[in-house]
Amino acid sequence: MTPDDFQNGPITITAYDWVPDFAQGFVRDLRLRWALEEASFPYQVEILAQGTQTGPANLARQPFGQIPTLTVGRQTMFESGACAWRIAEASDELLPRGSAERDACFCWLFGALDSLEEPINTVAFLRLFAEDKEAAQKLEGQALAMLRGRLSRLADALGERSFLVADRFTIADLMVTFVLRSAAAADDLDPFPSLKAYVEQHSARPAFRRALEGQMKPFRENATKYEAAA
């Protein structure tokens, strides 16, 4: 998938027609929508009905039976981080030209998905999904301490700045902001005012607001159908 392919299109991503309330606004197609909106690449969205993600058509393009995928021309990619990186490479809006700065963005993209998202998801899992609530409660403090350690290091690295790389918005800020939004929604950023401000600032970007509305629209339209079936 080359930058030229993005100019030629068509570009299609996959997303869901509905998800439960707690996931609305956080489903990972939003990462691709946001990157594509920032880059001003026109794109289409193939909406999957809940339950069809593990059918053969989606498994052929996403081996774990998930969304999102990104199709540009005839090629399809999966994993939102990999897809977002390809979008970023195709647009000056998301990546600086200098190779050291591009490498720094690459590091932060992995940092977001590995060093930050992993402890954020662990805490969320213990709070929301663990079946043994007593065991989960015992582990939550330890998991939260680890998360706070990571957030503290991030706050140090960001300092007073609004951007992680090159004094401008890049794919690094997009991905770090995205993963921090879940921590912000759970009030876990409260001890880190600079990170809270960072998330608020970047989530106010017009491209993000458009992307969010794009994700939420089908959820509103299909709510009655899924709520009636519950």
Ligand SMILES: N[C@@H](CCC(=O)N[C@@H](CS)C(=O)NCC(=O)O)C(=O)O
């Ligand atoms: N690492 C994958 C995770 C994708 C993922 O977790 N997708 C969720 C929606 S945000 C999904 O489709 N979940 C349904 C499932 O796992 O059955 C990525 O970043 O693309």
